[in-house]
Amino acid sequence: MDLDGELVNRAFPQACLDGYIVVLDLLFCSPWILDHLIKALADWTSGLSRDCPEMGSNAMSIDGDVFAKYSVSRCLPEGMDLNPARMVLAEMMGTFVLMFCVCGIIGTTQITRGQVALLEYASTAGLSVIVLVFALGPISGAHVNPAVTIAFAAFGHFPWSRVPFYVLAQIVGSILATYVGKCVYDIKPELMVTQPLQDCNSAFWVEFIATFIIMFLIASLTYQKSVGHLSGFIVGLSIGLAVLITGPLSGGSLNPARSLGPAIISWNFKDIWVYITAPVIGSLAGALMFHALRIQSRPCTSTDSSTNAGLLGHSIAIRRS
Template sequence: MEHINNEEIPSAPATPGTPGAPLFGGFKSERSGNGSNKYKKSLLKNCKCFGVQEWTLEDGALPTVTCSLMPPPPPVPLAKKIGAEFIGTFILMFAGTAAAIVNQKTNGAETLIGCATSTGLAVMIIILSTGHISGAHLNPAVTISFAALKHFPWKHVPMYIGAQVLASICAAYALKGVFHPFMSGGVTVPSGGYGQAFALEFIISFNLMFVVTAVATDTRAVGELAGIAVGATVMLNILIAGPITGASMNPVRTLGPAIAANNYKAIWVYLLAPILGALGGAGTYTAVKLTEEDDNAKTNASSNHPSFRR
């Protein structure tokens, strides 16, 4: 009988939006006997038996089973990635903007908490449904940040951003048709000074991208709960900055409704601050991310120090 050695296979950081490594995912962590974290790829799911010899009682031979590792899944075609990115961004823009419009139309019946929940839930379900196809960037700031950190190919950036912008415009005009005349509640404009708006958009975009980078590129983070983590971050940011800036965090969240409503007030804030904030958040997590040596040292010391993740 032939056997497969159960060798440990180290995981590489997920490369968002590229074949074989979606934006949200990674190998599950298992703790080995010496206390260090190792990452194993399940052999059971990738092992297939393709030959079994008959068991003959006369010669006392056991049946021989031969196994081989299944090849990795085929890469996702770029056209499907762009299509999934368009649909995901459309759903997010429609849901997030519609909540703000309905809240204004009903004189605040949905409340800030309702608007934050609507957008957070939209982000969560889109990541869970399309993250394995396109990476569910949904945001030019996210796409640019991953490309800058070499987690995403620059040659695909224009196509991703093009799909995101087109989806935002289509969603905005769909809302304009449904909620005619188009209510100004769907447009993100600052209620205070431009400096305050820029600072808030920078900070909440920093927060968002810090969390996205953690769950997308670090196998030690809670990759299985990526949709919940990112959706909760979006909700938190809207509760913080919603009354002041509308909590865009996303250039296309502002661009589409601005075009449909012909309202470009302070649009430079919403195009520039989220990108700079996202770059800062992604770069900061990369700087503080544990290396393999740091992780081993942390594990060895964990017996003397309590931690939420042991």
Template sequence: MAEISSGSANGNHTGVAVNIKDDDDLNQQQLSDDASGCGFLTIPFIQKIIAEALGTYFLIFAGCAAVVVNADKDKVVTLPGISIVWGLVVMVMVYSVGHISGAHFNPAVTIAFATCKRFPWKQVPAYIAAQVLAATLASGTLRLLFKGRHDHFAGTLPTGSDVQSLVVEFIITFYLMFVISGVATDNRAIGELAGLAVGATILLNVMFAGPISGASMNPARSLGPAIVSSNYRGLWIYMLGPTAGAIAGAWVYNIIRFTDKPLREITKSASFLRSSTRSASK
């Protein structure tokens, strides 16, 4: 499991300022956690779930609020504005709680990490439950704030054919997960900039795919508003497309991440920021 954290650690949708640990360290830590029972139904694990839920809540609230306000106020936010909101809120939440929960905020990302053995399967149900609950609560909050004629569906719906939206969701989530895997799990990446990279990827995806599929990339983002509004049309697209895309993106990056360099050499060159810090201290 790769952990992303603000200022020192981990990577998203899925925490940024990524503190990347090598696989041996992660495996040893996981074995220790399993042996002691730590990390599951303990205070540290509960803290992770709370952080994941809070991060997902604010992510969905801010992003969907931009959609609702844009519809309610004569397109005042505009598509570029909505894209910026989604990108920025992901970035700030990754830096805020990434070092605690890993900042997935997305069931597809959680599942993808688990399939690559970078996240324990036993924690997947709890993470997904927290993400879906938080997305539903955020959507419910917006429903209470914008009642009557101001009530606008903040979920995602295909504007063209179902197949078109399914393919678009697969591609953009593949793209997102590929970036996450690169900046959040690879020692050679500039981990401190992971939040910025992930947020920028989401901004770009929403900009061009929003008018087509809604640019969900996140089953919880689509499921929360659907539950609150009882509008399940096309929901299967946003369950299948992002999940399959995230798994494919994670595995494709794993295929190209191979290197014959020693781990110590990779770690030394993992971040130009850390290199600059060492140079300045000499």
């Protein structure tokens, strides 16, 4: 038997290689796990090479590309870009976190028998948005709101082809968070449903005006890249302020996904049109107003990629497929 071949088989037997391929095939649907497994495997094999210098140039070369090809070739189309899947999953997770925080403050209100006031509710919403902007902004743009996604797409800052996936992910995240919050805090999902506290006209207009202001601010922060990391705090503060001024009239939704999740779980769609139409129209109007008023000198953009506008004050490049 060839000595070099024996050393290779001893250091990295074929059975071990097959085992890793099976594991990667089973976990291919989670890009985060796949990436970390590939990196760990690459580090391990490079360590084997250092421990066995006699393997020389005939040693088996193992890197991430080889294992990615094994997994993707069996389960996904060749050359498929997994970045959109990561972005959609990030939006679902972000909306889940946001809605679970809302469920948490409502559950706390029930536990403390109504001692949590509107200020605490608004603070929870604002702080949640700050955390999500910094955590998910570099990944998906941290929209976590169908109205924001639609407004970005309407003005060319987000591809329309991905809008349905973002919106669906946001709604699913809200549904899951509502169900989990119901189970954890042992509260009725009806308590999380947003309904007008006055009349529908007042609720519609206050939701419209609040989302108009928020989207105008977001568009300004996205355009002014010099704002940088302060944008997360600015957006969070604006959300908290908007909840304070809308809460007494509409319950402070500002987000179709936030209202649809509890409505679907409780199957209570009374006046749901207010919380779907007002934020979407308000966001579109806010983005339109900014584009009408902004200085016309546009920053340089690459012609080779579209952009995914986000709440972190900058855009994320998206490779064209």
